[in-house]
Amino acid sequence: MLPALEATALRYGITPTAAQLVVGVYFLGFALGQLLFGPLMDAWGRRPVLRGALLGFALAAGLTVVAPSFGLLLLARGVQGFFAASFRIGVTASVRDRYRGETMARLLSYALLVLMVAPVLAPSLGVLLLGLGAWGPYAFPALLGALAFLWSGRFRETLPPAKRRPLAWKSLEEGVFWVVRDPRAIRYTLALGGVFGILYAYLSASAQLYKDHLGLSNARFALAFGATGLLLALANLLGPRLVARLGLGRALRLALRGLLGLLLLLPLHALAPGVFSFWLHLSLVLVLVAFTFPNAQARALEGLGRVAGLAASFTGFFSTLLAALLGAGVGMISQGEPFPFALGLLGLGLLGFGAGEAAERRGA
Template identity: 45%
Template sequence: MTMASPRPASTSARPSPSRSLVELTALLGFMMSLSAFSTDGMLPALHDLAVFFGVSDTQAQLVVNLYFFGFAVGQLFFGPLSDRFGRRRVLLVSTSGFLTCALALVVAPTFTVVLTVRFIQGLFGAALRSVGTALVRDFYRGEAMARVLSFALMVLLIAPVFAPSIGVFLLRWGWRAPFSLIAVLAGLLLAWLTARLPESLPPERRRPLSFTQLAAAARLVLNTPPSLALTAVMGCSYGILYAYLTSAAQLYREHFQFSNTAFALAFAGTGLGQVCGTFLNGLAITRLGLRRVLPWAVGGVAVAAAGLLVAGLLGAQPVVYWFLLTLVFFGIALVFSNANSAALEPLGEIAGFASSVIGFTSTVMANLFGLVIGQAAQGGPRGFALGIMLLALGSLASLLVAQRAGWGRERTHAAAASPARGD
């Protein structure tokens, strides 16, 4: 049984048979979790990788940063490419590229090669998420689409809970073992896509390859102050996440003297806090609305970050530091999707292209922030907490700018003036 049959754009898509829906949901969850695992699963290996190549643990953080830079750039290109050439072809090519990079990392002879390949792998990793989401939009609408994306997001959030533990287990075979597992998973995904994925975008619905609309979307974002400020909120908030991902191994293992197992448990606990925040966000949005939840979430992150900074300055016990850091990520989960929705709110009919621009801009901002904090703090609890506090304040200040520019009212000035608005 195939997963679903593509329907013409003029026909309302209805949910496919249950087996097809389950398979497509599982496939999308696998794609998203593979991208997440390629970062979280290899964090425990950073120290051993640094020792092997004779670099510092701080330099080893670049293995994470370069992946995210590639991921940011990939978001701009793979969506338009899949609109022109179809989802299946682009997914097969990008998954093959991802697999090739994973194999190259297993045999990489120098640290420079590792960094170069990680950047390219990030490019292909962006396609797994962006094109996968577009594929679901082709097959399903309404509640069926929401169920698929919700489950996939759940898998994406749960992956960081277990990935470091798997990475720790694999370390007994050396730092290359986690990268080998990534290659195995990429191979399984490629086989699954090849055997079971039909094309969801027929030729008559494809669009010419043109980046002029992407440039127009970028200009519109720049000329829409609330969206621009809310993109900065996303950049600062994601920056906290990226700073944590690059610094976590060095913070817990070098400065707090955690064992590999303790590091995996601490990382998993913080991930669970983020999962809980995501579930709470769904309830809060339903009851209170976006315009109430987002300011409280951003303010809550700033308060938790202030507590983290105090704990770092006073040399608090690691468990206290960990608890406050988990509170930060509980709040961050309430910011991510809400800030993204708010940023797209005034941008009308070009929301798809605007989403690529906002995703690229916020990811580049976040990675730069994470890179600076990781390299400057060198995993130290005080420097790391100070960086988190500055990003929390940046997010709060950006939200205040968005509110002064009109966000939070029933209709923003930018939305009323924008010719691209599709009411």
Template identity: 40%
Template sequence: MDSNAPRSSSAPSLINWPPQGEFVSLVAILMAMNALSIDIVLPALGLIGESLDQSDGNAIQLIITIYIFSFGCGQLVLGPVSDRFGRRPLLLIALGLFAVANGLAASASDFSHLLAARCAQGLTAAALRVSALAIVRDRYQGRQMAKTMSLVMMVFMAVPLMAPLLGQILIGLGPWPLIFEASAVLSGFVFLWVALRLPESLPPARRRRISLSTLIDGYRLIISHRSAWGYMLASGFVFGVLFSFITASNQILLEVYEIGNKFPLAFAGVASGLAVSNFFNSRLVEAYGMRALSHTALILFLGVNCLHAVLAFVGYQPFWLFTVMTALPFVMLGFLGPNFTALALDPLGKVAGLATSVQGFISTGIAGLFGGWVAHLYNGTPEPYAYGVAILSAGAVAMVTWTERGQLRAFRLVKEPPTPPESPSA
């Protein structure tokens, strides 16, 4: 399939898409604004707690957890809105409200007001992710969608690599509200980029009116499709490992290993493997297929996290080993996230917005709860983290095994032609 061709005959043929590189960059920054809102705050958590008279480290984690949960929940509502009114209007309104929410966070005078602002940030950022994924699904399908998502994720991963360092620079230049003020300025820039360069990808003929019966039919279609539903649930477990590290990293790296100002470097070192593997997935997925790559990565993902749990049980976790055992699963994530997303959304083109909302709720909202649970187990040691991510990895393997009826394609890396897309009503 031509990378610039519409995804199907029902897609508009006259859409004036920006060049592929610009398209990938714009979708990536729309999705990365969520990651930025999470990771840029990490170096400032202690300062925010002191400023707002909050000394309980586990309570301070709510700055991250409540954002992730509201981000996930918001997608359930906003997906149908995107299917009804189109992608551009929702994007532009959300970018404006995202800037307002950042302003409210910057001006928060107590901890509860900050949490309310973070909740508003999460809800508005949800619209950015729902619309960005739906636009990709509007334009591509199958392996081409997985390849595009890998390229998006490769650009996207530059944000979590750099965000903690950027956050540390900003709190070195001024008080912690400067972090949220900078995010508000960024949202204004992206607003102009979308307004000037991104066309509407959902023509009126393909829009779905919002009604209870329409939503019920859409949810029934998603839940009854074994492959789509199964890979959505598997994504919840897989991304739960990601959010476990994001939420727990501040306490583990600063309190247990006492790395101080080296935190952004350690965080980037762990996350860098994800960017590299997304690049390789974009190059390999068209030849070897989404299932072969993701199933192989999934078994390795489980093996490494179980080994980490064993090392934690015997009490051997020096800093270098903790870093290695945390970074290796992130390498596998680059082959899991884009492929699981494509496998879940590919059969659901008729309800792309609703499907991306459900997938987003599970892969961020549910995963955020998993991550918050693992992080909340923190007891002054890294052991609970190791046990928690091993449990989540086992859940992901169980879910994919159920989805594929026990027929995993792990380690079957043989070049094969693409298979036709599954029927949306399967």
């Protein structure tokens, strides 16, 4: 969507900053959806809920192609994000159904690779799709959703009926109790909000940052985004080896400290940003975000196997809502200007580092 923001603004007669809401509203829907899909999957199983959500995603994405007004476009994007939340919950809960600890962290690193890397690689594809027209980047997710729905008939259920929890208030209340009484889960939820907020802020403001303030063309912007995505993919592939060697807790603490160090230097760099050096600095920040995210998610759910779906919903909803609100705020307020953008990322990093350190001290 990022290369399409300017075309979207022209199509609906709005400002480029307002067009950022196409990204922000999707993430808001993504946060809200996570609150619902975990309990549904705990009650009805992973497979049927996920298949229904895939169909809803495809239909909502199709509506974005033909939306006659910007308001309807935003509504469709929010619904699209809402159904997309089931993908994260389904993956996380299904992995937790079968694994825990470092094995779970390793598998989540591979599974959540898509969640982290796809948004960074997508602008390169978006530039090509714009050649079809302003509707091109909106039509592609609809096509992917339809294909994924057809393919989902091959999914295997990981939650047998004997382990399902009824969709009743008493059952939900009991599940929430298990989550909120786990201090590590609460602290890592806050850490996930700060760390993932860095990615959201980057996605929201990067078009203005790279094109308006650093002078990149649309094609070079897509190239810079794609190169960052490749670095993130490499980090996710190598991350499990580091976790296996150092242990989950120690590797996570080192990553959070490295992330904070890079973010402390970023505002100084932003005072006189060179295009390549600033791109590299931001890319290294995002590499550590990509490493931290699945491992912090695994750490948050480590003691919550009996309510994996609801726990994934709880931690996913609050961390994503926090990330979406703070990340969108950084993007809207900074409007892509390097120095205020760097300060905003530093604030998000301080939240992630502080909450993560507190969680590990509590668990030590």
